Amino acid sequence: MNQNLKIEETFKLAIKNHINNNFKEAQKFYHQVLKIDPNHINTLNNLGGLFKQLGETKKAKGCYEKTIKINPNFADGHNNLGITYRELGNNQKAISCYEKTIEINPNHIHSYNNLGIVFEELGEYKKAISCYEKAIEISPNNINSYWNAHILASDMDEALSRLKKI
Secondary structure: OOHHHHHHHHHHHHHHHHHOOOHHHHHHHHHHHHHHOOOOHHHHHHHHHHHHHOOOHHHHHHHHHHHHHHOOOOHHHHHHHHHHHHHOOOHHHHHHHHHHHHHHOOOOHHHHHHHHHHHHHOOOHHHHHHHHHHHHHHOOOOHHHHHHHHHHOOOHHHHHHHHHOO
């Protein structure tokens, strides 16, 4: 069997099990892919997500760090690492990761939204709203950014106006 075909089939099995919350099986298949190709970036990224779901944040962090070591321009790896840093209480590193994601992909709405959340937690509300508004500008149907922005709106009429745009 062609090695690429084996990787593809095994990766699909990992995803299927991951989606169905069969975490042990998913982890087994992800590790099988990594035995064949230790630098399979999508497997590392998904395995990081699995570890996060299992509450193993440090293992998730290691997977995301490896994805961006393999490909420094892997925007999702930077974004996911930012989420992980935020969960670990390191907002400054999270901000750096989100900013790097946006530098790589200026239309990465999740990073704008995540960056807004960090700024909100830091009490930097104008920066937070600016991030949410940028996410809305990129994706006008992005309900999360509307919701986050409306919560921060100081004026109830402004909040209702924002929600009516949905």
